[in-house]
Amino acid sequence: MNTRTLTEPQRQTPVWGEYEVVVLGGGPAGMAAAVAAARAGRKTLLIERYGFLGGMGTAAGVTNFCGLHANVHGDIRQVVHGVADDLLQRIARLGGLNEPHGLFGKTVAQAYDTAAYKIAADDLLLSSGVEVLFHALAAGVVMDDARRVQALLVETKSGRFAVVGRTFIDASGDGDLAAWAGAPYALGDGAGNMLYPSTMFRLNGINPERAGKAWEVIPRLMLQAEAEGRYRFPRKTPIVRPQKSGIEWRVNLTQLANAQGNAMNGTDARELSEAEILGRRQIAEVAGFLREVPGFESAYIVDIAPQVGIRETRRVRGLYELSEADVLECASFDDTIGVNGWPLELHLKGDVEFRWPRIPESRGFNHLPYRMILPEGLDNVWVAGRCASMSHEAQSAARVTGACFVMGEAAGLAASLALKGASTAAAVDVVALQAGLEDNGAYLGRTW
Ligand SMILES: Cc1cc2nc3c(=O)[nH]c(=O)nc-3n(C[C@H](O)[C@H](O)[C@H](O)COP(=O)(O)OP(=O)(O)OC[C@H]3O[C@@H](n4cnc5c(N)ncnc54)[C@H](O)[C@@H]3O)c2cc1C
Incomplete structure (x- = not known):
């Protein structure tokens, strides 16, 4: 890239609006986050660069839900519920959902049509009270201080705006917001390699x-x-x-x-x-x-697919980093917000390598701890989805849709709880969060 720079003229940026919860990204994590926050009564805006929801699931033509199910001691069960169920029901009503199909004799996945997904997702968000701003590319942040984001800057066809928020959820898949706000992150396996992308x-x-x-x-x-x-x-x-x-x-x-x-x-x-x-x-x-x-x-x-399918970019460092051992050994955490039942799926040079927990001896899923969606150094930001805090290997598992729904729903409800009184994301009462998630139908993996 050219190293030459220009100085842009200073500008006064109009404010688009002021929200209690601002969600960046309309993939599975962002949708679940926005729905959870809005249903909790929070004034919520979701910002998406495309004209439809679904993230990689629609924009990259994925057309298949993984991680909704796990092999629990030999029985294949759906282990992700909550907002995910509301979306699945809507896609099914539109005739766009397949019956789950078997994979490797170990688990199942569930295919869908992207057109039905897009319609179902619009309906889910609007009926939950989320305001959606499509065709808005986030381009930077304005900070209150080193630990708090004040506004997200977006470029739209009507010009550049600042979206002011009390809390922010980075569900951009790439950790854009968290990285602009100064959170630490990693790219790839330490030797320069991320999971390889594919065009579907x-x-x-x-x-x-x-x-x-x-x-x-x-x-x-x-x-x-x-x-x-x-x-x-x-x-x-x-x-x-x-x-x-x-x-x-x-x-x-x-x-x-x-x-x-x-x-x-x-x-x-x-x-x-x-x-x-x-x-x-x-x-x-x-x-x-x-x-x-x-x-x-x-x-x-x-x-x-409208865009190349990106599996992994920035993984934002949080208060806990999910590890390969956590996935393979079906780890439990006191601050569980839900589960991941998908194995490691490493897209390596020239091939794909799966690594599984012991099946059928294990319960087939690991807990996802609340701390993995809390970025280091930021107080009013959560990072949900494929850019949350995971090692390169663990991300190859918990990046799939099921776990992204889980992280998003927890982030949305946690932001709502933080607004009630806790001063920071890390100070949210986890017991209250878990109770709220279970009241909303989420499964936290505390049985089996
Ligand atoms: C080729 C491929 C195949 C896959 N196969 C499967 C599969 O079979 N089953 C499965 O469950 N998972 C699969 N996955 C993984 C899964 O689809 C993704 O990991 C998952 O969608 C991640 O969800 P997310 O919400 O974290 O992020 P994303 O789905 O990436 O969503 C992020 C959203 O944020 C928006 N966004 C990003 N930056 C900005 C910005 N600056 N301004 C405005 N908007 C922004 C994007 O447009 C996007 O809508 C696959 C992925 C790929 C690439």
Whole structure:
């Protein structure tokens, strides 16, 4: 990047509004946070750069909920409830939710249609009393002092505004707000590598009868095509699965590396641009191969996700960092706010590696402690979702949607409690928070 700088003229920034809770980001964490805060009676604004909600779940075409369920001593159970249930019911009413499908004989995931998700999410937020500001890109913060954020600066088509808040929830996925406010964070595994991004796409025109359980044969066909020298795939371990209508399948098979072979960095503007182009180039290649699979002969690319799928960028350091051992050993915490039942899913160079808790001997999930959503050094900010405080390995598990709903809902309710009297996020009465979450139907993992 060019090192030259310019001095911008000083400006008076108009105030968009003043809120009790300001949520940055409309992904699963941000939606759950905003709904929880608004339902607790707080004047809540959610800011989102796109014109729809869902985060990576819609913008990156994920189309599949992981982490809603866990393998509890051999029984597969839904372990994330609360706001998540309200969203699932709305998507189901629109006909956009699949029955859960099995994975590796160990757990299940649940696919959905992005169009139904977007409609359901609008309805969920508005009916809960959240004000939503779409097409607003957050670009900076104004601080009260070193520990408290006063306002979030947003760029919109109507100009630049300051959104003044008493509390802020960073659900940007990238820790944007927390990083601007000075919170410490880490990127990747310490050796410069984040989980590799992928661009998702969907194929239509598939013959469901002929395709059958094509996901079981595709890995072998890929090996064969590579051995014959006809294709070189960006990664192994393909995810090619049907949507609700069996003529449409989602494909998760790209992997986006920069010129050095490292994961494209989702906080680097230039690499993001390169990733978008590389993702579409890989899709053209992969789709060509998939047309060789029985049942896929007439398949065509019906949709490429609006943006490259980013799995990991900044992980903001909090008062507790969730670890790999916490996930694999199904850790318990006194300050549990809910659970993660997804294994480690490491998108490494050229492949995906899963690491599981002991199944069926263990209860199959770990608690998520309240402290992991409290950024170091900030008093009126919570960080929820894939940018919360986790090691690189633990993030590969608790970044999935189920855990993001959990963290978001807890952050929204905690902000509401903080406004009642506690002076800081860390001073919130955790017992009251847990009671409030359970009253709202959340599962905190205190049974089994
Ligand atoms: C390719 C891929 C496949 C995946 N597969 C699955 C899967 O099968 N199942 C599963 O459960 N999970 C999957 N995941 C993970 C999961 O989708 C995400 O980790 C999850 O969506 C994270 O939720 P979040 O709310 O923390 O952040 P995000 O979903 O990233 O949402 C953040 C939101 O904030 C907005 N935002 C960010 N910065 C700004 C800003 N400065 N101003 C305004 N708005 C901003 C974004 O537009 C976005 O809407 C996958 C992820 C990827 C990338």
